[in-house]
Amino acid sequence: xxxxxxxxxxxxxxxxxxxxEAGACCRQVCFQGAHASxxxxxxxxxxxxxxRWLFRVSSSTRxxxxxxxxxxxxxxxxxxREHRRTPPDAAVAxxxxxQPPYLAPHQFSLLPxxxxxxxxxxxxxxxxxxxxxxxxxxxxxxxxxxxxxxxTLIDGIRDQQMCPRSTVxxxxxxxxxxxxxxxxxxxxxxxxxxxxxxxxxxxxxxxSRTPAGIRQPKTVDLRTIRQPWLRGLxxxxxxxxxxGADEFARTLRGVELASRAxxxxxxxxxxxxxxxxxxxxxxxxxxxxxxxxGEPAGWNYRMSIASHFFALIDYGHRSGAADDxxxxxxxxxxxxxxxxxxANEDEIGKAIPEPVIRQLDAHLHLLxxxxxxxxxxxxxxxLQLMYRTLYILLRDTGQRPLEVLSLPRDCLETRxxxxxxxxxxxxxxRHRRRLPITTSTAQAIRTWQERREQLQASLPPTGxxxxxxxxxxLATRPYLHTSYLGETLRDWVDSIPHLHGEGTDTQGNxxxxxxSLIYAYAFRHSYAQRHADAGTxxxxxxxxxxxxxxxxxxxYYTVSLKRKRDAVTKLAAHVxxxxxxxxxxxxxxxxxxxxxxxxxxxTEPSNVKAAGSSCPIRFQCAGCxxxxxxxSYLPAIEQHINELRADRETAQAMDAAEFVIxxxxxxxxxxEQVTDRMQRRLAALPVxxx
DNA sequence: GACGCTAGGGTCTGAGCACT
DNA sequence: AGTGCTCAGACCCTAGCGTC
Numbered sequence: 001x002x003x004x005x006x007x008x009x010x011x012x013x014x015x016x017x018x019x020x021e022a023g024a025c026c027r028q029v030c031f032q033g034a035h036a037s038x039x040x041x042x043x044x045x046x047x048x049x050x051x052r053w054l055f056r057v058s059s060s061t062r063x064x065x066x067x068x069x070x071x072x073x074x075x076x077x078x079x080x081r082e083h084r085r086t087p088p089d090a091a092v093a094x095x096x097x098x099q100p101p102y103l104a105p106h107q108f109s110l111l112p113x114x115x116x117x118x119x120x121x122x123x124x125x126x127x128x129x130x131x132x133x134x135x136x137x138x139x140x141x142x143x144x145x146x147x148x149x150x151x152t153l154i155d156g157i158r159d160q161q162m163c164p165r166s167t168v169x170x171x172x173x174x175x176x177x178x179x180x181x182x183x184x185x186x187x188x189x190x191x192x193x194x195x196x197x198x199x200x201x202x203x204x205x206x207x208s209r210t211p212a213g214i215r216q217p218k219t220v221d222l223r224t225i226r227q228p229w230l231r232g233l234x235x236x237x238x239x240x241x242x243x244g245a246d247e248f249a250r251t252l253r254g255v256e257l258a259s260r261a262x263x264x265x266x267x268x269x270x271x272x273x274x275x276x277x278x279x280x281x282x283x284x285x286x287x288x289x290x291x292x293x294g295e296p297a298g299w300n301y302r303m304s305i306a307s308h309f310f311a312l313i314d315y316g317h318r319s320g321a322a323d324d325x326x327x328x329x330x331x332x333x334x335x336x337x338x339x340x341x342x343a344n345e346d347e348i349g350k351a352i353p354e355p356v357i358r359q360l361d362a363h364l365h366l367l368x369x370x371x372x373x374x375x376x377x378x379x380x381x382x383l384q385l386m387y388r389t390l391y392i393l394l395r396d397t398g399q400r401p402l403e404v405l406s407l408p409r410d411c412l413e414t415r416x417x418x419x420x421x422x423x424x425x426x427x428x429x430r431h432r433r434r435l436p437i438t439t440s441t442a443q444a445i446r447t448w449q450e451r452r453e454q455l456q457a458s459l460p461p462t463g464x465x466x467x468x469x470x471x472x473x474l475a476t477r478p479y480l481h482t483s484y485l486g487e488t489l490r491d492w493v494d495s496i497p498h499l500h501g502e503g504t505d506t507q508g509n510x511x512x513x514x515x516s517l518i519y520a521y522a523f524r525h526s527y528a529q530r531h532a533d534a535g536t537x538x539x540x541x542x543x544x545x546x547x548x549x550x551x552x553x554x555x556y557y558t559v560s561l562k563r564k565r566d567a568v569t570k571l572a573a574h575v576x577x578x579x580x581x582x583x584x585x586x587x588x589x590x591x592x593x594x595x596x597x598x599x600x601x602x603t604e605p606s607n608v609k610a611a612g613s614s615c616p617i618r619f620q621c622a623g624c625x626x627x628x629x630x631x632s633y634l635p636a637i638e639q640h641i642n643e644l645r646a647d648r649e650t651a652q653a654m655d656a657a658e659f660v661i662x663x664x665x666x667x668x669x670x671x672e673q674v675t676d677r678m679q680r681r682l683a684a685l686p687v688x689x690x
Numbered sequence: 691g692a693c694g695c696t697a698g699g700g701t702c703t704g705a706g707c708a709c710t
Numbered sequence: 711a712g713t714g715c716t717c718a719g720a721c722c723c724t725a726g727c728g729t730c
Contacts, residue, residue, distance in 0.1 A: 250721095253721095303693080303694065303695090304694090304695085304722095306694095307694070307695075338693090338694095373715080373716075374716095400698095400699075400725095401699075402698080402699070471716095481716080481717065482699075482700085484716085484717095486699095486700070486701075487701095490701090519700065519701080520700080521699065521700065521724090
């Protein structure tokens with residue numbers, strides 16, 4: 001339990017009407033900041049009586065010396081001694097029940113509450129402790145004030161009705177405490193959650209917040225799952241396995257989809273009657289699942305939903321939680337697959353085009369202004385310098401945002417005049433990697449490093465080892481959070497007045513670039529695309545990006561349709577017929593009227609109509625009038641000629657029939673003529689176009 | 691190469707901390 | 711008590727890698 005007002009240690013005081021020793025009218029426990037929960041844990045032993053349930057303070061709860069000076073008129077001990085001056089034999093209990101407790105800003109008292117409510121609140125606060133980052137005694141004091149007229153928290157009325165004058169923050173605290181108390185009471189009496197159709201996820205240990213709009217503690221109404229057996233299985237699994245929030249959400253999504261699909265089929269309310277076809281129906285529903293906004297969900301997500309749903313079914317079979325479940329209701333790995341869709345041909349990848357990056361560079365002076373994150377810790381100039389350095393690193397190194405943010409404070413290394421960036425590959429768990437960088441990139445880092453050294457005294461010590469340290473003591477990681485970078489980049493990009501993309505409108509004006517395509521990770525794609533366009537060998541780029549497999553590197557950049565068209569346009573102008581006569585055509589006409597055959601295209605109509613599978617002369621292309629050899633295949637054709645020569649020699653050695661040798665010779669001659677003509681035409685071209 | 695799993699990133703949004 | 715800022719959860723997605 002953290003404490004507000006940044007106090008390093010504090011004292012929680014529970015005033016009791018049963019003082020344990022003479023002269024001490026308050027039972028109190030000292031605790032250091034975050035360890036209050038240990039104290040509360042020791043108080044958590046409670047029992048149920050016939051008419052009410054209450055907590056019992058454990059004997060391990062220590063009574064310690066009052067930290068308030070006894071000379072102080074605020075100290076209850078001192079006040080009690082003063083009280084006894086008039087009736088020397090006055091009892092402590094009646095007196096203490098009427099006394100306002102002494103409270104420092106970091107303390108609260110439950111004394112004003114009736115006894116049952118006092119123990120309920122205490123238990124609730126103990127349970128609520130792990131759900132909070134910082135515990136605010138002031139909120140508890142307000143809650144206690146507003147609860148004074150209440151008898152018990154276990155009541156059907158809403159929080160607002162219980163404390164109509166409370167502020168939003170107090171009602172939030174009250175809601176948490178009531179959730180915890182209700183869950184504890186229900187668990188003790190054995191009424192929930194094993195039988196409830198409304199699951200309280202927080203009471204089940206999930207520390208989760210809710211999607212937009214829902215402010216109440218998160219509950220899930222299982223009554224939307226129409227099949228009682230499926231509802232029961234999900235409830236049992238949740239209660240017994242206590243899944244995390246994400247695991248539960250995916251499983252629930254799978255169950256919802258399955259329930260909807262099964263509801264369309266007769267007899268699926270009886271788990272024993274389920275068949276193989278029912279599994280197929282469930283898989284079909286997941287295979288075509290949509291996101292909540294109506295768009296098709298991604299393949300990996302749908303796969304994950306299916307995986308979680310069938311893990312639940314397996315749990316039912318395995319654990320006996322679904323004893324009646326038909327043995328036929330299992331996934332068939334061979335047939336119940338969720339295939340990955342083909343990538344869209346027109347998709348041009350996620351790289352930010354270089355002209356757009358140049359426009360971003362031109363507006364670098366705006367980065368870190370406006371709503372930049374971290375204004376409370378850093379001066380405007382320092383903030384700008386930090387974000388500028390982050391941008392340069394993203395742009396020049398192609399590293400993932402988290403890798404840039406978590407760079408070590410001393411991340412530069414110079415060997416043989418080559419400067420390298422030392423970084424950690426979190427994703428592949430390979431650390432202390434080295435990436436060669438340019439002098440200008442290194443200079444940008446050094447400039448920030450020098451300024452960062454001067455700032456260290458004003459920064460939280462947890463981030464001392466990092467180049468971009470956490471800026472507040474609340475941060476859960478020692479380095480800057482990814483959302484800082486993402487949100488500041490978003491605000492910067494939105495603040496740039498004009499950002500032109502590629503192409504123009506009908507009036508010739510440049511088209512605006514879609515700003516949503518600019519985000520931190522997109523610079524990694526740009527880095528890969530930049531290297532690919534510059535001709536960096538794939539294996540070198542793989543090393544630079546620290547990928548294990550080349551296929552991963554290839555996924556980062558794509559050959560855009562435009563680049564393909566450029567290539568087709570250039571080559572289409574040099575297509576020749578089999579006599580070597582130029583046979584130029586528009587790229588579209590050529591694509592429409594031809595079909596790919598070995599080493600070029602075929603324009604024979606019946607073969608084109610059959611998509612290349614119906615050659616009337618059995619693919620004797622070199623001698624065909626419809627053959628359009630493609631200059632890009634020149635090296636391959638020459639290799640093919642060599643193979644034909646080798647085959648002819650083999651045939652001669654085998655003393656093959658004369659027509660076999662003649663056929664090889666004719667093919668070789670035909671392909672030689674094709675290459676000869678193409679080479680002559682290419683030689684006549686300007687050097688730049690070859 | 692298809693499939694499936696795990697770890698973790700991008701983005702949106704609300705909770706709640708910190709400051710006034 | 712009001713308000714702006716910070717951070718973490720939800721949801722969906724990508725990357726990396728192992729298995730078949």
